[in-house]
Amino acid sequence: MKLKHAVALCAAMTLACASAAAVAKDVPEKAELHIAAASTGITYLPMLVAKQRGYFKDEGLDVTIAAFSGGSKTLEALLGGSSDMVAGAYSNTITMATKGQHLVVVAAQVICPGWIFGVSQKHGSDVKSPKDLKGLRIGVSAPGSSTHMAVNYILHKAGLQPSDVSIIGVGQAAGAVAAVRAGQIDALIVNDPSATILTKDGSLRPLENMRTADGNVKVFGSDYPESSVFATREFIDKNPKTVQAVANAIVRAEKWIAGATPQQVADNVPPQFLGDNKALYAEAFTNSRRCIAQNGEITAQGARTVHEVLAAFDPAVASAKIDLATTYDNRFVRKAAEVQP
Structure with missing residues (x-):
């Protein structure tokens, strides 16, 4: 025993x-x-x-x-x-x-x-595509950020230069929503939930939708x-x-x-x-x-x-x-x- x-x-x-080890x-x-x-x-x-x-x-x-x-x-x-x-x-x-x-x-x-890239109500009728963005103020999360890079690529595809627009850092949350609604920017690239908030009330009209498979193919050629x-x-x-x-x-x-x-x-x-x-x-x-x-x-x-x-x-x-x-x-x-x- x-x-x-x-x-x-x-x-x-x-x-x-063994368990302790x-x-x-x-x-x-x-x-x-x-x-x-x-x-x-x-x-x-x-x-x-x-x-x-x-x-x-x-x-x-x-x-x-x-x-x-x-x-x-x-x-x-x-x-x-x-x-x-x-x-x-x-x-x-x-x-x-x-x-x-x-x-x-x-x-x-x-x-x-998951980004929406769109224009404000003020420019809803005169901006039909990214090539119409010349001279406008575009909101990104911060200068040099990935949203800024995406905007540069969208501008490049539209035949524009980064210098053709003004880039303004507004974040991706409440600051971005406020900037659009206050008219401080003319266009914005933003993720959800801000994207849904702004498109739902009409403050932002999408030009590009990078939440969908087709939208990513259109902008980048595939998912990004x-x-x-x-x-x-x-x-x-x-x-x-x-x-x-x-x-x-x-x-x-x-x-x-x-x-x-x-x-x-x-x-x-x-x-x-x-x-x-x-x-x-x-x-x-x-x-x-x-x-x-x-x-x-x-x-x-x-x-x-x-x-x-x-x-x-x-x-x-x-x-x-x-x-x-x-x-x-x-x-x-x-x-x-x-x-x-």
């Missing part, structure tokens, strides 16, 4: 030690994590849902999300050291590569950008991945368990969103990012739903599309030798997908 008891005790201790192995190197967000619109939902539903916390992370007015501001925060990671546009990894900065996407939040989570290569190499924990939470959120109703989604957004009208938010989610990624991966085709768009109007991108395979790393989300329910 004593021998059996000793064997059982030893087995139990071995199992406990497994837990320890998964502990993030950096538990307190700061993410700079270029937007808190619906194309950033996986991050917001992961925060609200406690998925980051389940991974041993205490995540603080700092909302900025656009991608250029988040890059300043990342490279300045006040943020660890960025929730921003995949295109930033390409443009920053031309400046010698190695940024890498570890989780895609969307397969398409935008919102993602990225960090410097140095941070990823130093903190692989932390990055894996982030990927686990993002992919888990994407899988939850894929099976949720619009109302359930609206109920699971942090209140400070929701707005005053939950029903309108649910409607906006429905409008942009197809853009939300379900497995967190950047595809090779998506990466090529973004590069081709940027190279069309940016000589620095066109002339640079960039290995696109180094601008994203799908290993983390693929591993995350293996363990998700």
Whole structure:
């Protein structure tokens, strides 16, 4: 009996030690994590849902999300050291590569950008297409942001130069809505829920709809991945368990969103990012739903599309030798997908 008891005790201790080792192995190197967000619109939902539903916390992370007015501001925060990671546009990894900065996407939040590009009521009758935008004031999230790049590409296709318009940074949330309604800008590129708010009341008439498959093909030639989570290569190499924990939470959120109703989604957004009208938010989610990624991966085709768009109007991108395979790393989300329910 004593021998059996000793064997059982030893087995139990071995199992406990193995379990403890497994837990320890998964502990993030950096538990307190700061993410700079270029937007808190619906194309950033996986991050917001992961925060609200406690998925980051389940991974041993205490995540603080700092909302900025656009991608250029988040890059300043990342490279300045006040943020660890960025929730921003995949295109930033390409443009920053031309400046010698190695940024890498570890989780895609969307397969398409979910933007509406439209004109204000004042110009609803005289602007029929992007070629009529010359001389007008165009609102983007921030100068140098992904929305600015998209506008430059739309202008390029219309035969216009960036200097043919005035670019004004207005954010993607309440500031953008107010700027259109106050007549401070003549056109705007914006994601949901602001896009639905402005088109629903007639404040903005769409010229391009980058929420639909056909709309993305019309503008970019195919779906254009935008919102993602990225960090410097140095941070990823130093903190692989932390990055894996982030990927686990993002992919888990994407899988939850894929099976949720619009109302359930609206109920699971942090209140400070929701707005005053939950029903309108649910409607906006429905409008942009197809853009939300379900497995967190950047595809090779998506990466090529973004590069081709940027190279069309940016000589620095066109002339640079960039290995696109180094601008994203799908290993983390693929591993995350293996363990998700």
